[in-house]
Amino acid sequence: MEKIIYLDHAATTPARPEVVEAMMPYFTEKFWNPSSVYSPAAEAKKAVNEVRDRIAGSLGTQSQDIYFTAGGSEADNWAIKETAEAYASKGKHIITSKIEHHAVLHTCQYLERNGYEVTYLDVDENGYIKLDQLKAAIRPDTILITVMFANNEIGTIQPVKEIGAIAKEHGVLFHTDAVQAYGQVPINVDEMNIDMLSASGHKLNGPKGIGFMYIRKGLKLRSFIHGGAQERKRRAGTENVTGIVGLGKAVEIAFETMEERTAKEQELRDYAVRRILAEIPYCRLNGGRDKRLPNNINISFQFIEGESLLIMLDMAGICASSGSACTSGSLDPSHVLLAIGLPHEIAHGSLRMTLGEETTKEDMDFVVEKLKEIVDKLRKMSPLYEDFVKKH
Amino acid sequence: MEKIIYLDHAATTPARPEVVEAMMPYFTEKFWNPSSVYSPAAEAKKAVNEVRDRIAGSLGTQSQDIYFTAGGSEADNWAIKETAEAYASKGKHIITSKIEHHAVLHTCQYLERNGYEVTYLDVDENGYIKLDQLKAAIRPDTILITVMFANNEIGTIQPVKEIGAIAKEHGVLFHTDAVQAYGQVPINVDEMNIDMLSASGHKLNGPKGIGFMYIRKGLKLRSFIHGGAQERKRRAGTENVTGIVGLGKAVEIAFETMEERTAKEQELRDYAVRRILAEIPYCRLNGGRDKRLPNNINISFQFIEGESLLIMLDMAGICASSGSACTSGSLDPSHVLLAIGLPHEIAHGSLRMTLGEETTKEDMDFVVEKLKEIVDKLRKMSPLYEDFVKKH
């Protein structure tokens, strides 16, 4: 097969060779259950705790606040459902935004079916929540604000520090889904007043099936998965040692290389966006301008439909997406694009391209050329474009 | 370091080299998100569904009834909590046994704190539940029977088929935690009338962090982890493709080798038990006699304490355990051993050894010799033994 240009790093990333290498001994030799008492098992336990230390360090907190999960979705469910349960006596009101990932939105909807009230904050045309609206939404019975750090579709980075300050001032807990942001932008949970944070390994060149949650010391949060005494009795299940070790290696490299890597991605991102906007008529960039994930491009092409665009890109060896991967197959246009105010048919014709460190300028030049051809071809067969041309 | 004899396969098992080999391409080359639309991703999706087919086949059911989870604990939590929620309008009574794994027991206790009633069935001196007591416990508001297939500490295999028949007759759902049994003994969910079944990859020489739940078609069970549309909208989170592929390989081999492997383990098990009971005084075998996991030995040594025993075995390079790994660190004697009627101090002095396919007769001979020395040494320093000797 011809070369593949993978521009869907927000969906998942390849594990780095170093990550796989670090995991290898723990599959077959050091396969021990970290909770076992015999001495060899101490090695597995040590490996797990070293990763815990590393992650804690990356967030400016202590090891004991890091709990391993099976991924971002589990962490989001845990944070939201167990905060709801633990603080129900204080109140049953939760604040979130309209552009959260489904792991947050569907969990909130689940709580709504169970007697909780949820306020879904609007976002402006670039996807930022409005701090005034947030403040106004806080009530005496508000127990949780859960707003994502960075959006997976349009890359918008929320004013997390300001949100944290507002939450703290009002004595409300603050959870942030940092699945897209962790490893891409610096995060300090203390400075930002973050009480809980979710992250997932496979988004930063780590393995799939592993993630973590940061829970600030002192929170009453109980287990979401009950059972054995693992993770300081807060998350049952035999530790996924290989996954944890792989995650640790991925975190190590992601933070070591962050500055250089994201600077390069950002440059390529801006270069490609400039070319697309200049060379393809009737398209717009979606998402934040200044505060935006370094690797995220999201562009709507008027008069054409997203799936057709993706298939044609695929035929050219280009992997991209139109929304989040986990909702592909669904026919609704992205709730994120609708929330930033795009009309239905424009939301339908949008393309997300998320770069990785291996992406080159040649890749992006090739992609832009292909995009020009494809958009042209699709417009030629679009009844919407026909109408538009006739009218103008 | 000297040779290690690993006799704790019930805690976890090494991944087979073939399992790791099968996983490798999915880390770095075929790392795709299975939900993505571009054509390369179809390979990841296909790999996931092939494993689903294989597991379904191993249980005598259809692929669409298999849902991947992060392990046995998640599956147990899902089955019990979501049955409770989905069938609450029918009733809020659940039946389980006193010797379940904590993933079941703590989940049941959680439900008790939330308005559900739970009956904990007794077991006889060998760990079998009593079918009469089960029948008598069923009430009009009983919605679920959850009884483990085989016990992780004493190896007792429950009369699952009979339990399934009783559940069916009374229109009650039946979940079984088969984490220890799957891959060790044949299971057919239809013949046994099992509605839900939990299993975990790392117990059958697969990777950690992956497991599955079988859910009979037509059950109203909803998601436990909400979010994306993965797993037919029932379990959110990017699929752990590598874990799933590894699990698939482990299942393939476990079922291919089941007969021969378990026959060999059983022979070694019986040989070691015979020797221990014959050569070490004041000890007893715990757990089922005929219906018992082929690789499980659980013996109580009177007058000595388990942790000391384990440490001395460890010094001799022998890895064993006294209860389940995930409760080690706890000071209470095993709830399982108390439930079969052992007095506190005898429960404390018990040893679990769980064999694997690599275990040899020489290993077991070595272990028996060491055990004789260690038990003797510990008894010599035991005040209980001193009292006993003086009295007799």
Next chain:
Amino acid sequence: MYSEKVMDHFEHPRNVGEIEGASGVGTVGNAKCGDIMRIYFDIDDNQIIQDVKFKTFGCGAAVATSSMATELVKGKSVQEALEVTNKAVMEALDGLPPVKVHCSLLAEEAIHAALWDYAQKNGIKIEGLEKPKSDIGEEEVEEEY
């Protein structure tokens, strides 16, 4: 996800375009996904479809079914064109994934709409043709938990 035939029709759609002064034009939208299709007919005095063109704003399945549908009706009589159901189109394409079945309705409905337009313009009645809805939906229930 798609069969080879679907991909072929998607990559090389037949009969894309417009017909100036067409005998009949139909545009329909799919309420379920917001996709749109337009079909043009050139129909002769014997009610034979001499030429057909389409434009589609829609997914791969919508494009491929549009393309296949135009092939199936070209050269046919108006009455025969009416028999070209979404099922026939799907079969000709070697099937569609279950979530994409509704896309094939777009083509069927667009044909009906164009025929209706033709009948209206010429003041004739086509046996078995009812006034098409501008927005089509369908009652297919998805499995939900």
